[in-house]
Amino acid sequence: MLSCWLAGVCFFSSVTLWHIPVSTALSYTVVPRNVSQDVGKAATFLCGVSPETAATRVDFTIYRRHGNYSVLCPGEPLSLPSQGLNGYCEVKGEELRAVWSVAYNSRKDNGTYVACRPTGLSPAFAYLTVKENSSYFAALIGCVIGGFVGILAVFGLVYLGMRRSERFRKCLKGQTSQDDLSTITEQ
Numbered sequence: 363m364l365s366c367w368l369a370g371v372c373f374f375s376s377v378t379l380w381h382i383p384v385s386t387a388l389s390y391t392v393v394p395r396n397v398s399q400d401v402g403k404a405a406t407f408l409c410g411v412s413p414e415t416a417a418t419r420v421d422f423t424i425y426r427r428h429g430n431y432s433v434l435c436p437g438e439p440l441s442l443p444s445q446g447l448n449g450y451c452e453v454k455g456e457e458l459r460a461v462w463s464v465a466y467n468s469r470k471d472n473g474t475y476v477a478c479r480p481t482g483l484s485p486a487f488a489y490l491t492v493k494e495n496s497s498y499f500a501a502l503i504g505c506v507i508g509g510f511v512g513i514l515a516v517f518g519l520v521y522l523g524m525r526r527s528e529r530f531r532k533c534l535k536g537q538t539s540q541d542d543l544s545t546i547t548e549q
Protein backbone atom coordinates (compact mmCIF):
# COMPACT_ATOMS: atom_id res chain seq x y z
CA MET A 363 0.00 0.00 0.00
CA LEU A 364 2.79 2.41 1.03
CA SER A 365 4.92 1.47 -1.96
CA CYS A 366 1.93 2.04 -4.15
CA TRP A 367 1.39 5.45 -2.63
CA LEU A 368 5.10 6.29 -2.97
CA ALA A 369 5.04 5.22 -6.58
CA GLY A 370 2.04 7.47 -7.11
CA VAL A 371 3.82 10.44 -5.52
CA CYS A 372 6.93 9.71 -7.59
CA PHE A 373 4.92 9.44 -10.76
CA PHE A 374 2.99 12.64 -9.98
CA SER A 375 6.12 14.68 -9.13
CA SER A 376 8.05 13.43 -12.14
CA VAL A 377 5.14 14.37 -14.39
CA THR A 378 4.90 17.78 -12.66
CA LEU A 379 8.66 18.39 -12.94
CA TRP A 380 8.63 17.26 -16.54
CA HIS A 381 5.77 19.58 -17.28
CA ILE A 382 7.05 22.75 -15.55
CA PRO A 383 9.56 23.84 -18.23
CA VAL A 384 7.20 22.90 -21.04
CA SER A 385 4.14 24.62 -19.61
CA THR A 386 6.12 27.77 -18.63
CA ALA A 387 5.36 30.12 -21.49
CA LEU A 388 8.06 32.18 -23.12
CA SER A 389 8.17 35.69 -21.69
CA TYR A 390 10.30 38.81 -21.84
CA THR A 391 13.06 39.09 -19.26
CA VAL A 392 14.36 42.33 -20.79
CA VAL A 393 12.09 44.55 -22.86
CA PRO A 394 14.13 46.92 -25.03
CA ARG A 395 14.21 50.38 -23.46
CA ASN A 396 14.27 53.82 -25.05
CA VAL A 397 17.72 55.33 -25.01
CA SER A 398 18.46 59.04 -24.79
CA GLN A 399 22.13 59.70 -25.38
CA ASP A 400 24.54 62.50 -26.30
CA VAL A 401 26.00 62.86 -29.78
CA GLY A 402 29.21 60.82 -30.03
CA LYS A 403 28.30 58.41 -27.21
CA ALA A 404 27.42 54.73 -27.45
CA ALA A 405 23.93 53.28 -27.21
CA THR A 406 22.91 49.70 -26.46
CA PHE A 407 19.58 47.97 -26.87
CA LEU A 408 18.79 44.65 -25.20
CA CYS A 409 16.01 42.16 -25.67
CA GLY A 410 15.79 39.06 -23.51
CA VAL A 411 13.39 36.16 -23.29
CA SER A 412 13.13 33.10 -21.07
CA PRO A 413 13.15 30.12 -20.97
CA GLU A 414 15.55 29.32 -23.77
CA THR A 415 14.48 26.09 -25.48
CA ALA A 416 15.28 24.49 -28.78
CA ALA A 417 12.26 26.28 -30.25
CA THR A 418 13.12 29.79 -28.97
CA ARG A 419 13.82 32.32 -31.70
CA VAL A 420 14.29 36.05 -31.37
CA ASP A 421 14.43 38.42 -34.32
CA PHE A 422 16.01 41.70 -33.23
CA THR A 423 16.00 44.35 -35.97
CA ILE A 424 17.49 47.83 -35.96
CA TYR A 425 15.96 50.45 -38.26
CA ARG A 426 18.39 53.18 -39.22
CA ARG A 427 18.52 55.84 -41.86
CA HIS A 428 21.33 53.93 -43.63
CA GLY A 429 19.44 50.65 -43.58
CA ASN A 430 17.77 47.97 -41.52
CA TYR A 431 19.66 45.04 -40.03
CA SER A 432 18.51 41.93 -38.17
CA VAL A 433 20.12 39.44 -35.87
CA LEU A 434 18.32 36.17 -35.47
CA CYS A 435 18.94 34.47 -32.13
CA PRO A 436 20.25 31.91 -31.59
CA GLY A 437 22.51 32.67 -34.52
CA GLU A 438 25.50 34.44 -35.95
CA PRO A 439 26.50 37.94 -34.85
CA LEU A 440 26.29 40.77 -37.35
CA SER A 441 29.06 43.35 -37.33
CA LEU A 442 29.16 46.51 -39.45
CA PRO A 443 32.38 48.23 -38.37
CA SER A 444 32.01 51.08 -40.86
CA GLN A 445 28.76 52.04 -39.11
CA GLY A 446 29.96 51.19 -35.60
CA LEU A 447 27.13 48.69 -35.41
CA ASN A 448 27.19 45.32 -33.63
CA GLY A 449 24.40 42.81 -33.23
CA TYR A 450 24.82 39.56 -31.35
CA CYS A 451 23.15 36.87 -29.23
CA GLU A 452 23.88 35.76 -25.68
CA VAL A 453 22.64 32.79 -23.69
CA LYS A 454 22.64 33.27 -19.92
CA GLY A 455 21.27 30.18 -18.24
CA GLU A 456 17.59 30.03 -19.18
CA GLU A 457 17.71 33.41 -20.85
CA LEU A 458 18.29 34.17 -24.51
CA ARG A 459 19.37 37.73 -25.19
CA ALA A 460 19.74 39.74 -28.37
CA VAL A 461 21.88 42.89 -28.35
CA TRP A 462 22.35 45.82 -30.72
CA SER A 463 25.04 48.37 -29.97
CA VAL A 464 25.76 51.63 -31.74
CA ALA A 465 29.35 52.72 -31.04
CA TYR A 466 29.02 56.42 -31.87
CA ASN A 467 25.74 58.26 -32.13
CA SER A 468 25.49 60.93 -34.75
CA ARG A 469 22.65 63.40 -35.28
CA LYS A 470 21.49 61.17 -38.16
CA ASP A 471 20.86 58.35 -35.66
CA ASN A 472 18.08 60.35 -34.04
CA GLY A 473 14.91 58.30 -34.50
CA THR A 474 16.74 54.98 -34.94
CA TYR A 475 14.61 52.25 -33.43
CA VAL A 476 14.73 48.55 -32.67
CA ALA A 477 12.05 45.90 -32.85
CA CYS A 478 12.28 42.67 -30.89
CA ARG A 479 10.16 39.86 -32.28
CA PRO A 480 10.34 36.64 -30.28
CA THR A 481 8.28 33.85 -31.82
CA GLY A 482 4.95 33.68 -30.01
CA LEU A 483 5.24 37.05 -28.24
CA SER A 484 4.05 40.47 -29.30
CA PRO A 485 6.90 42.62 -30.64
CA ALA A 486 8.56 45.28 -28.47
CA PHE A 487 9.95 48.56 -29.79
CA ALA A 488 12.46 51.06 -28.43
CA TYR A 489 13.73 54.36 -29.79
CA LEU A 490 17.01 56.25 -29.77
CA THR A 491 16.93 59.97 -29.08
CA VAL A 492 20.21 61.71 -29.78
CA LYS A 493 20.79 64.83 -27.69
CA GLU A 494 23.13 67.70 -28.45
CA ASN A 495 26.24 67.21 -26.38
CA SER A 496 25.33 68.64 -22.98
CA SER A 497 28.97 69.47 -22.14
CA TYR A 498 29.12 71.60 -25.30
CA PHE A 499 26.04 73.52 -24.12
CA ALA A 500 27.47 73.81 -20.62
CA ALA A 501 30.66 75.31 -22.08
CA LEU A 502 28.65 77.69 -24.25
CA ILE A 503 26.49 78.85 -21.31
CA GLY A 504 29.62 79.14 -19.16
CA CYS A 505 31.27 81.38 -21.76
CA VAL A 506 28.20 83.63 -22.05
CA ILE A 507 27.76 83.99 -18.28
CA GLY A 508 31.51 84.32 -17.75
CA GLY A 509 31.73 87.03 -20.39
CA PHE A 510 28.79 88.91 -18.89
CA VAL A 511 30.20 88.74 -15.34
CA GLY A 512 33.62 89.78 -16.70
CA ILE A 513 32.16 92.88 -18.39
CA LEU A 514 30.22 93.76 -15.20
CA ALA A 515 33.42 93.40 -13.17
CA VAL A 516 35.34 95.69 -15.54
CA PHE A 517 32.59 98.33 -15.36
CA GLY A 518 32.47 97.98 -11.56
CA LEU A 519 36.23 98.47 -11.24
CA VAL A 520 36.19 101.48 -13.56
CA TYR A 521 33.33 103.00 -11.55
CA LEU A 522 35.09 102.35 -8.23
CA GLY A 523 38.31 103.76 -9.64
CA MET A 524 36.51 106.93 -10.73
CA ARG A 525 34.85 107.36 -7.34
CA ARG A 526 38.08 106.78 -5.51
CA SER A 527 39.99 109.33 -7.60
CA GLU A 528 37.11 111.78 -7.07
CA ARG A 529 37.25 111.28 -3.30
CA PHE A 530 41.00 111.54 -3.46
CA ARG A 531 40.66 114.79 -5.34
CA LYS A 532 38.11 116.15 -2.82
CA CYS A 533 40.38 115.08 0.00
CA LEU A 534 43.34 116.85 -1.50
CA LYS A 535 41.34 119.97 -2.36
CA GLY A 536 41.56 121.49 1.13
CA GLN A 537 45.27 120.87 1.64
CA THR A 538 46.92 121.28 -1.75
CA SER A 539 47.43 124.27 -3.99
CA GLN A 540 45.67 124.69 -7.33
CA ASP A 541 48.91 123.67 -9.12
CA ASP A 542 49.07 120.31 -7.38
CA LEU A 543 45.38 119.65 -8.07
CA SER A 544 45.78 120.35 -11.79
CA THR A 545 48.70 117.92 -12.02
CA ILE A 546 46.63 115.26 -10.26
CA THR A 547 43.64 115.67 -12.54
CA GLU A 548 45.90 115.57 -15.58
CA GLN A 549 47.16 112.17 -14.57
Ligand SMILES: *[C@@H]1O[C@H](CO)[C@@H](O)[C@H](O)[C@H]1NC(C)=O
Binds near residue numbers: 396488489
Ligand atom coordinates in the same frame (compact mmCIF):
# COMPACT_ATOMS: atom_id res chain seq x y z
C1 LIG B 1 9.71 55.23 -26.20
O1 LIG B 1 9.70 56.27 -27.17
C2 LIG B 1 8.56 56.27 -28.00
C3 LIG B 1 8.76 57.31 -29.09
O2 LIG B 1 9.48 58.41 -28.64
C4 LIG B 1 7.33 56.55 -27.15
O3 LIG B 1 6.17 56.53 -27.96
C5 LIG B 1 7.23 55.48 -26.06
O4 LIG B 1 6.17 55.78 -25.20
C6 LIG B 1 8.52 55.41 -25.26
N1 LIG B 1 8.45 54.28 -24.36
C7 LIG B 1 8.78 54.38 -23.07
C8 LIG B 1 8.69 53.14 -22.28
O5 LIG B 1 9.14 55.44 -22.57
Ligand SMILES: *[C@@H]1O[C@H](CO)[C@@H](O)[C@H](O)[C@H]1NC(C)=O
Binds near residue numbers: 425426428429
Ligand atom coordinates in the same frame (compact mmCIF):
# COMPACT_ATOMS: atom_id res chain seq x y z
C1 LIG C 1 13.65 49.94 -43.19
O1 LIG C 1 12.39 49.51 -42.74
C2 LIG C 1 11.40 50.53 -42.79
C3 LIG C 1 10.15 49.99 -42.11
O2 LIG C 1 9.80 48.74 -42.58
C4 LIG C 1 11.16 50.92 -44.25
O3 LIG C 1 10.20 51.95 -44.32
C5 LIG C 1 12.48 51.40 -44.84
O4 LIG C 1 12.32 51.66 -46.20
C6 LIG C 1 13.58 50.37 -44.64
N1 LIG C 1 14.83 50.97 -45.04
C7 LIG C 1 15.68 50.39 -45.90
C8 LIG C 1 16.90 51.15 -46.25
O5 LIG C 1 15.45 49.29 -46.36
Ligand SMILES: *[C@@H]1O[C@H](CO)[C@@H](O)[C@H](O)[C@H]1NC(C)=O
Binds near residue numbers: 492
Ligand atom coordinates in the same frame (compact mmCIF):
# COMPACT_ATOMS: atom_id res chain seq x y z
C1 LIG D 1 16.15 64.32 -31.92
O1 LIG D 1 14.74 64.29 -32.06
C2 LIG D 1 14.04 64.88 -30.99
C3 LIG D 1 12.55 64.72 -31.22
O2 LIG D 1 12.26 63.73 -32.11
C4 LIG D 1 14.43 66.36 -30.89
O3 LIG D 1 13.80 66.94 -29.76
C5 LIG D 1 15.94 66.47 -30.73
O4 LIG D 1 16.32 67.83 -30.73
C6 LIG D 1 16.63 65.75 -31.86
N1 LIG D 1 18.08 65.79 -31.62
C7 LIG D 1 18.97 66.28 -32.51
C8 LIG D 1 20.40 66.20 -32.11
O5 LIG D 1 18.61 66.75 -33.57
